[in-house]
Amino acid sequence: MEDKNPKMEDRRGEENHSPIFSSKLEKLQGLSDEYSGRWEKCWEQGDTGWDLGQPTPVLLQLLEKETLPKGRVLVPGCGAGHDVVAIANPERYVVGLDISETGIKRAREISSSSPSAKYFEFIEADFFTWRPTEIFDLIFDYTGLLHVADVNMELYRFFCAIEPRMRASWGTRMHELLKPDGELITLMYPTNDRDGGPPFKVSVADFEEVLHPWGFKAISIIDNELAVGKRKGNEKLGRWKRCL
Numbered sequence: 318m319e320d321k322n323p324k325m326e327d328r329r330g331e332e333n334h335s336p337i338f339s340s341k342l343e344k345l346q347g348l349s350d351e352y353s354g355r356w357e358k359c360w361e362q363g364d365t366g367w368d369l370g371q372p373t374p375v376l377l378q379l380l381e382k383e384t385l386p387k388g389r390v391l392v393p394g395c396g397a398g399h400d401v402v403a404i405a406n407p408e409r410y411v412v413g414l415d416i417s418e419t420g421i422k423r424a425r426e427i428s429s430s431s432p433s434a435k436y437f438e439f440i441e442a443d444f445f446t447w448r449p450t451e452i453f454d455l456i457f458d459y460t461g462l463l464h465v466a467d468v469n470m471e472l473y474r475f476f477c478a479i480e481p482r483m484r485a486s487w488g489t490r491m492h493e494l495l496k497p498d499g500e501l502i503t504l505m506y507p508t509n510d511r512d513g514g515p516p517f518k519v520s521v522a523d524f525e526e527v528l529h530p531w532g533f534k535a536i537s538i539i540d541n542e543l544a545v546g547k548r549k550g551n552e553k554l555g556r557w558k559r560c561l
């Protein structure tokens with residue numbers, strides 16, 4: 318898939334050989350490594366309090382109701398992969414993507430004897446740079462990747478002094494990775510007012526801001542009644558259609 322931001326490409330071309338650009342690139346690489354290293358550390362140290370140890374209950378309910386698109390499914394930031402295995406069947410081929418080597422190793426271990434093993438795979442890659450050979454009919458996002466996008470935004474801000482379109486990097490990726498008419502499911506947490514973080518508060522408007530420009534329309538946004546523990550009352554389920 319092509320980078321849809323010609324300005325970015327132009328800048329890359331222009332500044333490619335300047336020493337300033339090289340030093341910025343080095344710094345950028347450093348920040349990026351630091352960012353992925355933080356997730357890797359969580360996995361290595363077993364600091365994975367987000368892991369329910371089972372598929373997300375509301376996902377199971379959606380699967381039971383049979384309202385989800387069939388075909389190719391992406392679970393970005395899949396962690397231990399419980400949701401990947403739950404979705405996989407002869408009608409849905411699922412790719413679980415995670416930036417952490419240890420996370421992916423764990424997911425492969427847990428799922429190695431699954432009867433649906435031929436309907437899923439785990440790939441270690443960064444959601445923001447990964448280039449799949451084929452795009453998807455359904456994306457299930459339960460990651461707080463908007464925060465990830467914020468981190469990336471800082472990188473890009475540093476890179477090209479606030480290119481406004483890069484603010485939508487998370488939304489851009491969803492648009493690039495989803496087929497027209499495909500569905501994106503987002504579990505949005507925490508949506509309550511809280512001090513400090515992480516995780517930091519998100520609102521439905523935050524998601525709309527980055528999805529609307531890419532032609533995503535909300536089919537439904539509801540409270541997730543099946544949210545677990547502290548997430549109950551603070552989590553929303555969003556179903557979005559890619560209409561452009």
Ligand SMILES: C[S@@+](CC[C@H](N)C(=O)[O-])C[C@H]1O[C@@H](n2cnc3c(N)ncnc32)[C@H](O)[C@@H]1O
Nearest residue numbers: 356367368394395396415416417443444459460
């Ligand atoms: C909060 S955990 C959620 C894991 C899983 N979805 C769950 O609900 O159990 C976020 C996961 O996203 C992964 N991750 C973070 N940034 C990523 C990126 N840019 N690309 C791919 N995976 C990423 C982390 O390694 C981590 O496993």
